[in-house]
């Protein structure tokens with residue numbers, strides 16, 4: 001057994017696994033993006049606010065995810081899909097119209113909190129999406145719009 005566990009065989013095994021992994025593709029079927037239910041439409045977001053949300057949040061928190069080329073490559077694709085799944089599960093701005101008034105209030109406060117504290121967008125996303133690295137001014141703008149009382 002030991003003599004088979006050399007570097008070359010481990011390398012071959014990894015290549016075989018990587019090739020096999022490509023067969024397990026992620027589901028990229030777009031969800032419902034009816035503007036009547038969209039957060040930015042319903043909350044009448046000004047253009048500059050809407051454009052920040054679309055570039056920095058909508059890939060993971062809406063049904064209009066833009067999948068980059070590397071989303072075709074496993075296992076990166078699985079990891080990316082997991083973020084999209086978890087993000088939309090917790091908060092899907094494309095379903096805003098289906099939320100109750102109190103849920104909307106709560107999700108707005110949470111959004112302001114996560115943006116204000118710099119928790120969103122998540123770190124790895126910002127590596128490949130420099131346009132989603134929000135400046136302090138952009139964060140402040142979002143927070144003020146989300147939470148006008150603060």
Ligand code: HEC
Nearest residue numbers: 056057060083086087090091110111114115120121122125
């Ligand atoms: C790369 C994917 C990604 C991007 C981009 C992203 N998020 Fe998230 N977001 C997540 C994931 C995953 C979670 C769930 C895990 C967690 O709470 O840390 C989350 C959680 C949240 C939550 C908490 C929701 C809850 O119910 O707990 C809020 C609020 C939020 N994000 C807002 C935003 C806003 C606003 C933006 C844009 C400025 C943004 N996110 C960008 C992936 C993302």
